[in-house]
Amino acid sequence: xxxxxxxxxxxxxxxxxxxxxxxxxxxxxxxxxxxxxxxxxxxxxxxxxxxxxxxxxxxxxxxxxxxxxxxxxxxxxxxxxxxxxxxxxxxxxxxxxxxxxxxxxxxxxxxxxxxxxxxxxxxxxxxxxxxxxxxxxxxxxxxxxxxxxxxxxxxxxxxxxxxxxxxxxxxxxxxxxxxxxxxxxxxxxxxxxxxxxxxxxxxxxxxxxxxxxxxxxxxxxxxxxxxxxxxxxxxxxxxxxxxxxxxxxxxxxxxxxxxxxxxxxxxxxxxxxxxxxxxxxxxxxxxxxxxxxxxxxxxxxxxxxxxxxxxxxxxxxxxxxxxxxxxxxxxxxxxxxxxxxxxxxxxxxxxxxxxxxxxxxxxxxxxxxxxxxxxxxxxxxxxxxxxxxxxxxxxxxxxxxxxxxxxxxxxxxxxxxxxxxxxxxxxxxxxxxxxxxxxxxxxxxxxxxxxxxxxxxxxxxxxxxxxxxxxxxxxxxxxxxxxxxxxxxxxxxxxxxxxxxxxxxxxxxxxxxxxxxxxxxxxxxxxxxxxxxxxxxxxxxxxxxxxxxxxxxxxxxxxxxxxxxxxxxxxxxxxxxxxxxxxxxxxxxxxxxxxxxxxxxxxxxxxxxxxxxxxxxxxxxxxxxxxxxxxxxxxxxxxxxxxxxxxxxxxxxxxxxxxxxxxxxxxxxxxxxxxxxxxxxxxxxxxxxxxxxxxxxxxxxxxxxxxxxxxxxxxxxxxxxxxxxxxxxxxxxxxxxxxxxxxxxxxxxxxxxxxxxxxxxxxxxxxxxxxxxx
Numbered sequence: 208x209x210x211x212x213x214x215x216x217x218x219x220x221x222x223x224x225x226x227x228x229x230x231x232x233x234x235x236x237x238x239x240x241x242x243x244x245x246x247x248x249x250x251x252x253x254x255x256x257x258x259x260x261x262x263x264x265x266x267x268x269x270x271x272x273x274x275x276x277x278x279x280x281x282x283x284x285x286x287x288x289x290x291x292x293x294x295x296x297x298x299x300x301x302x303x304x305x306x307x308x309x310x311x312x313x314x315x316x317x318x319x320x321x322x323x324x325x326x327x328x329x330x331x332x333x334x335x336x337x338x339x340x341x342x343x344x345x346x347x348x349x350x351x352x353x354x355x356x357x358x359x360x361x362x363x364x365x366x367x368x369x370x371x372x373x374x375x376x377x378x379x380x381x382x383x384x385x386x387x388x389x390x391x392x393x394x395x396x397x398x399x400x401x402x403x404x405x406x407x408x409x410x411x412x413x414x415x416x417x418x419x420x421x422x423x424x425x426x427x428x429x430x431x432x433x434x435x436x437x438x439x440x441x442x443x444x445x446x447x448x449x450x451x452x453x454x455x456x457x458x459x460x461x462x463x464x465x466x467x468x469x470x471x472x473x474x475x476x477x478x479x480x481x482x483x484x485x486x487x488x489x490x491x492x493x494x495x496x497x498x499x500x501x502x503x504x505x506x507x508x509x510x511x512x513x514x515x516x517x518x519x520x521x522x523x524x525x526x527x528x529x530x531x532x533x534x535x536x537x538x539x540x541x542x543x544x545x546x547x548x549x550x551x552x553x554x555x556x557x558x559x560x561x562x563x564x565x566x567x568x569x570x571x572x573x574x575x576x577x578x579x580x581x582x583x584x585x586x587x588x589x590x591x592x593x594x595x596x597x598x599x600x601x602x603x604x605x606x607x608x609x610x611x612x613x614x615x616x617x618x619x620x621x622x623x624x625x626x627x628x629x630x631x632x633x634x635x636x637x638x639x640x641x642x643x644x645x646x647x648x649x650x651x652x653x654x655x656x657x658x659x660x661x662x663x664x665x666x667x668x669x670x671x672x673x674x675x676x677x678x679x680x681x682x683x684x685x686x687x688x689x690x691x692x693x694x695x696x697x698x699x700x701x702x703x704x705x706x707x708x709x710x711x712x713x714x715x716x717x718x719x720x721x722x723x724x725x726x727x728x729x730x731x732x733x734x735x736x737x738x739x740x741x742x743x744x745x746x747x748x749x750x751x752x753x754x755x756x757x758x759x760x761x762x763x764x765x766x767x768x769x770x771x772x773x774x775x776x777x778x779x780x781x782x783x784x785x786x787x788x789x790x791x792x793x794x795x796x797x798x799x800x801x802x803x804x805x806x807x808x809x810x811x812x813x814x815x816x817x818x819x820x821x822x823x824x825x826x827x828x829x830x831x832x833x834x835x836x837x838x839x840x841x842x843x844x845x846x847x848x849x850x851x852x853x854x855x856x857x858x859x860x861x862x863x864x865x866x867x868x869x870x871x872x873x874x875x876x877x878x879x880x881x882x883x884x885x886x887x888x889x890x891x892x893x894x895x896x897x898x899x900x901x902x903x904x905x906x907x908x909x910x911x912x913x914x915x916x917x918x919x920x921x922x923x924x925x926x927x928x929x930x931x932x933x934x935x936x937x938x939x940x941x942x943x944x945x946x947x948x949x950x951x952x953x954x955x956x957x958x959x960x961x962x963x964x965x966x967x968x969x970x971x972x973x974x975x976x977x978x979x980x981x
Contacts (some may be wrong), residue, residue, distance in 0.1 A: 218259025238266040241279045248283035274300045286319045304450045318365035331362040332374045348390045425742035429498035439657045457682045469501025478514035479701035480716040480723040487692040490741045493532035505534035512630040526724040562591035620644045648672040651684045659686045690750040695905040720901040731956025731971030736765040759972045771799035774885040775934035775949040779818040781865040787815040809937040823884045833881040842883035890933035893966040897927040
């Protein structure tokens with residue numbers, strides 16, 4: 208280890224970089240081979256720092272060891288001596304997997320032997336400066352010098368960038384002379400006009416680390432991703448893709464089956480309800496296929512019968528379709544159990560897998576001891592694997608392991624384990640079940656997936672993904688990783704949500720305080736808002752941890768345009784209008800969308816008795832208070848009346864229980880009222896549930912923030928139930944999940960607990976973000 212560390216530092220790697228490289232066994236081995244090859248070519252000259260940097264860059268970006276020696280020779284002979292040439296060389300060998308390499312084509316593509324003289328650089332820079340001379344003289348040193356560099360590099364593709372920059376600096380100095388005091392002054396910032404609301408949103412998004420401040424739609428972003436991903440059938444052009452002698456033949460057959468169409472899959476485990484993070488995965492997988500005229504499978508990864516339940520299968524499909532996507536086909540890993548078993552037998556025959564008897568606890572962690580059964584004879588493993596299948600071992604007594612080392616250092620991952628648990632689809636047919644590491648890539652291969660899209664934590668499994676397909680000589684898709692989406696003030700772990708349910712903190716997986724997709728639907732979040740939120744986060748590789756208020760802002764944007772208005776009072780105060788007859792009743796027309804009255808309206812009654820919010824009346828006038836007091840009248844929304852208090856009626860405890868008022872037409876009053884309040888008349892009784900964040904701290908799973916664990920961080924005010932609220936009669940025919948804006952109160956959705964006798968509404972979000980929220 209120490210010798211290798213010395214070797215790596217001798218070629219110019221820092222000690223820290225060298226140590227990191229040693230942790231990656233595949234990279235470390237490749238780099239040692241590259242250095243050894245360069246030393247054979249150079250002899251006593253050795254490997255200098257410039258050469259070492261190129262060798263490291265090559266080894267870390269190229270997995271095809273057949274090409275490693277070839278490229279190492281070119282670097283050692285200084286035929287490839289810049290990063291630009293190396294990038295071109297790597298592109299060439301990936302796009303020309305067949306042997307032998309056409310050396311002339313390779314040399315031309317990589318600029319081998321091309322000599323750029325100082326005179327050529329001088330002439331090229333002079334020509335570029337001449338083109339921009341007038342603008343240079345006008346803007347002087349505020350001119351974007353990058354334009355000059357870019358144009359000169361284009362004219363002289365293989366020239367050294369540093370030499371070009373020096374020439375540009377020298378010629379600009381010759382033209383403009385030294386910088387003056389005016390050149391050194393900071394350029395005054397132009398006075399900004401007030402930005403439109405959508406521009407302000409973009410700035411906020413950028414400030415919050417969101418990946419899409421330009422506001423591109425999800426489909427626009429995903430079509431853009433097509434430019435970065437490989438085209439169907441060109442898997443071999445992808446960084447790290449491993450070629451075998453049969454790769455091109457397998458890709459040809461793959462193209463015959465798919466017709467060059469993009470194929471993705473969304474592969475959830477049916478052992479829990481999907482959460483907000485899965486919404487990004489759904490949008491990425493289904494959306495990428497949709498944006499590029501492809502297809503996407505919904506494939507259940509049902510390889511763990513102990514934790515799978517039918518309700519999860521149903522809920523997962525419902526949530527996919529709720530977000531607006533229709534699977535091309537619904538498949539199961541269990542569809543392929545026989546085929547996967549046959550492939551495992553083949554893997555053993557090829558010498559790439561063996562039956563092991565180490566215990567589960569011995570296999571945990573990255574430094575597990577090597578298996579003493581790793582080199583057992585193939586025939587012996589075949590017999591033992593058959594005995595595993597027939598149920599002749601107890602659980603944990605034997606596993607089938609693959610002979611490979613994963614990128615994160617884990618050695619020989621398990622391919623099959625024994626579980627005497629009936630499977631929901633195959634019953635007692637199997638007592639051995641494949642693992643994710645074995646199943647996933649092979650199911651992708653069987654379904655001819657073109658782009659296997661997964662979150663960043665699976666990057667450590669990419670090499671094993673390629674290894675297994677190639678070890679079995681089957682079509683190998685390409686795995687691409689993207690960043691996870693997380694939210695603060697919540698937990699999404701299945702185990703932790705189950706704990707919240709079991710302890711009675713939440714009612715079930717769809718409790719509206721959770722961020723499972725079923726919970727968000729129940730709370731009233733529109734699917735378009737969730738998709739828009741994913742678009743705002745952006746199709747990023749980096750992990751994104753967002754604040755809930757950003758999701759809530761997307762919800763308001765959608766509901767403002769789609770949720771019709773109604774009037775409701777949560778804490779009713781009876782108001783009797785004494786100057787109206789007892790039998791008085793008139794109809795008041797209320798627009799469903801006041802900003803666009805052409806979208807419809809509804810009628811509510813107006814009688815002698817109405818109800819207002821208790822908070823809209825104060826017995827004692829306070830400075831700045833604009834609503835109803837004995838001294839201050841107030842307008843009634845949509846009714847065309849202004850009411851004035853004549854008498855305040857209280858119960859024996861001194862609580863105000865009724866107001867007697869008089870009303871007058873708002874057009875007849877000499878002074879316009881300071882405020883207009885909402886009201887209801889002949890209302891429907893209803894229950895209203897108000898939700899706040901379930902947890903007190905941003906990161907309830909962080910022991911430094913919450914030493915007692917997430918169960919000790921519960922917000923005691925996360926749910927408030929109001930049993931005696933009133934809502935106007937316009938909502939009488941509301942159906943499950945129908946959404947309304949209760950004027951001046953918030954956005955609400957009809958809950959599944961509603962009955963014919965009692966409507967129950969969940970507050971989806973407030974009308975505006977509450978800056979004082981926990």
